[in-house]
Amino acid sequence: MSAAPAAPPPASADATALSDQHFALLLTPPRPRAGWRVIPARTWAMCAVELQKLRHDRTELYTRAVQPALWLLIFGETFTRIRAIPTGNVPYLDYLAPGIIAQSAMFIAIFYGIMIIWERDSGVLTKLLVTPTPRAALVTGKAFAAGLKALIQAVVVIALAAVLGVALSWNPLKLLGVVVVVLLGSAFFSCLSMSIAGIVLTRDRLMGIGQAITMPLFFGSNALYPVAVMPGWLKAVSMVNPLSYEVDALRGLLIGTPAHLAVDFAVLTFAALLGIAAAASLLGRLAR
Structure with missing residues (x-):
């Protein structure tokens, strides 16, 4: 006679075992990230926190889009008609559009320190500095959040320039280069x-x-006029102005003018890294 099959365990036993497993997971700390993964993860976290602010107030994006639109519609259209600035075979409006992209990105980024001071006054910065997040990651996250905001402005300027008839390149690789240039320039x-x-x-x-x-950074660059028409002292200023390299790269990528892309990317990368190091080293003074 065959043996009777064993009775299955009661459902309550399964539930108890599952509950014990969940409880054990709660008591077990998560596996720490590898050292090389800590800074990128926390940098992205800081960047995401900054971008969350846009969900609550998008007014800044709308108001900041007005100024570059006026530069293109009024300054660009007027100087295209009077041909006062020599730009070779390139229409002045085409020549101006990349400069306005760089200008709008700079205007967003250059006042980003005000947010840091506001966070210091409200006590947020002190709480961030006592977390394990490296200061370089905190600064980098905020810097590239500024770059992502600037990209939104760049899209607005590019769309408006296309409507005005500017001959832009739509090559995906070149547009990706534009994204990198705007991020690096805004980070600096x-x-x-x-x-x-x-x-x-x-x-x-x-x-x-x-x-x-x-304004000295803007007018001391090649955003509005070629370096060739500048006086000697202004040429020297333009050579050490990171905005000039950003504009040069954007012109080469968007409208195909001769550019020194390797030098432009190298200078912008170095400037961004130098800026991150300087800001991280000075960040602690705000919390004292």
Whole structure:
């Protein structure tokens, strides 16, 4: 006679075992990330936190889109008609559009230090600095959040330029290069702003310095006119101005003018890394 099959365990036993497994997972700490993965993960976390602010207030994006639109519609259209600035065979509006992209990105990034000071005054920065997040990751996350905001402005300018008849390149690789250039340029200028914030420590002083340097940076670059028509002293300023390299790269990628892309990317990468190092080293002064 065959043996009777064993009775299955009661359902309550299965539920108890599953509950014990879940409880054990709660008591077991998560496996730590490898050292090389910590900084990228926390950098992205800081960047995501910054971008979350756009969900609550998009007014900044709309208002900042007005100025580049006016530059293209008024300044660009007018100087295209009077042909006052020599740009060779390239229409002036085509020549101007990449410069306005770089300008709008810089104007967004250059006042990013004000947010750092606001976070210091509200106590947020102190809480961030006592977390295990490296200061370089915190600064880099904020810098590239500024770059992503600047990309939104770049899309607006590119769309408007296309409507106005600017002959832009739509090559995907070149557009990817535009994304990288805007991110690097914005990272430098936002880190410059955060570095200044770490020195002056107050919003009023930072606002004054920001307003004092934005227009010289803009007019001291090749955004509005070729380097060849500049006086000698302004050519020297343009050579050390990162905005000039950003504009040169954008022109080469978007409208196909002769550019020094390898030099442009190298200078922008070096400037961004230098800016991140400077801002990270000065960040602690804000929390004192």
